[in-house]
Amino acid sequence: MKNDRPKLLSVVSPAFCEASNIGPFLTATMEVLERIRTTRGLDWEIILVDDGSTDDTWERMRQETERRPHLRCLRFSRNFGKEAAIAAGLAAAKGDVVITLDSDLQHPPELIEKMLDIWAQGNVEIVDARKAVRQRESSGSRLFANWYYNCFKALTECDLKESSDFKLLDRRVVEAVKSLPERKRFFRGITAWMGFRHGEVLFEPPDRVNGQTRWSVSQRIALAVDSMTSFSSKPILLIWGLTAIFYIFSIVVGGEAIWTHIQGNASTGFTTVILLVLLTGSAIMTALCVLSTYIHQTFQEIKGRPSHLISDTAESADHAASDTP
Numbered sequence: 001m002k003n004d005r006p007k008l009l010s011v012v013s014p015a016f017c018e019a020s021n022i023g024p025f026l027t028a029t030m031e032v033l034e035r036i037r038t039t040r041g042l043d044w045e046i047i048l049v050d051d052g053s054t055d056d057t058w059e060r061m062r063q064e065t066e067r068r069p070h071l072r073c074l075r076f077s078r079n080f081g082k083e084a085a086i087a088a089g090l091a092a093a094k095g096d097v098v099i100t101l102d103s104d105l106q107h108p109p110e111l112i113e114k115m116l117d118i119w120a121q122g123n124v125e126i127v128d129a130r131k132a133v134r135q136r137e138s139s140g141s142r143l144f145a146n147w148y149y150n151c152f153k154a155l156t157e158c159d160l161k162e163s164s165d166f167k168l169l170d171r172r173v174v175e176a177v178k179s180l181p182e183r184k185r186f187f188r189g190i191t192a193w194m195g196f197r198h199g200e201v202l203f204e205p206p207d208r209v210n211g212q213t214r215w216s217v218s219q220r221i222a223l224a225v226d227s228m229t230s231f232s233s234k235p236i237l238l239i240w241g242l243t244a245i246f247y248i249f250s251i252v253v254g255g256e257a258i259w260t261h262i263q264g265n266a267s268t269g270f271t272t273v274i275l276l277v278l279l280t281g282s283a284i285m286t287a288l289c290v291l292s293t294y295i296h297q298t299f300q301e302i303k304g305r306p307s308h309l310i311s312d313t314a315e316s317a318d319h320a321a322s323d324t325p
């Protein structure tokens with residue numbers, strides 16, 4: 001389906017302690033958006049979400065609303081995290097098409113035009129900006145990222161390697177994201193899980209010019225654990241694997257204890273104690289398997305994700321006519 005005659009483009013950007021970046025970010029982004037408006041007749045709006053910054057970010061945002069057009073700013077009551085900020089921005093966005101990007105200029109706004117070109121062809125509903133190279137970082141951080149992406153893929157079958165939160169979403173996708181009832185959202189994972197047709201552009205993230213990243217090591221670990229456990233209950237099913245290993249071990253050790261007893265080489269009571277320990281262990285492991293299965297099922301239900309998402313519909317003319325009153 002061709003994405004015909006979109007009227008409004010929304011840009012959503014989270015900001016945490018980005019006082020020094022707000023001005024340059026708005027200047028660079030608005031220049032691109034104005035060019036888009038002139039060449040394609042697409043109006044635009046920018047939604048900035050201050051994620052409870054402790055510096056002058058909010059003050060800067062307020063000042064910018066006084067001197068720049070089409071700008072809306074939201075301020076969180078405290079730091080709720082980037083995921084929450086993106087969710088708030090998407091909820092506020094009114095555009096037929098929405099771009100999400102960081103406010104520290106590590107997501108080059110010039111790429112928006114290329115993303116729009118891909119979307120305008122009408123073959124995709126999501127355009128992902130993927131990093132051609134990772135941004136400069138410590139080797140520990142790179143190692144951790146690789147480990148994380150491998151685990152995430154093994155658990156969820158979604159490959160997020162070199163992915164970013166820089167995305168273009170068709171209105172249909174924004175509505176689908178908003179319709180998911182889960183409160184703990186992991187934007188990159190959700191957009192991969194939802195399906196729809198994806199296009200891709202590559203970019204090389206520039207170094208930060210102003211400010212510094214605010215992600216602490218503990219926050220990164222918390223995000224990794226949260227995103228994996230909020231996305232997949234497979235870790236809990238590891239208990240099944242452990243139980244299988246325990247059963248094999250029990251059969252070998254138990255068999256050996258009985259054989260020694262039959263041969264008359266076992267000390268009195270030794271076989272009974274070994275068998276009791278193995279039987280008790282097996283009973284506990286089996287009970288854990290049953291419990292983990294129910295927890296797994298409960299997790300799926302509580303998440304309340306829809307069984308499917310529809311990206312398009314088509315119907316024959318007579319069917320459409322019979323619907324009209």
Ligand code: UDP
Nearest residue numbers: 014015016051081082085102103104213214
């Ligand atoms: N950010 C946010 N809340 C946070 C941390 C970061 O809204 O708690 C924003 C930040 O202002 C930036 C984007 O998320 O626009 C990416 O953050 P950062 O540059 O620190 O991360 P990195 O680029 O190192 O992944």
Ligand code: MG
Nearest residue numbers: 102104106213
């Ligand atoms: Mg950054």
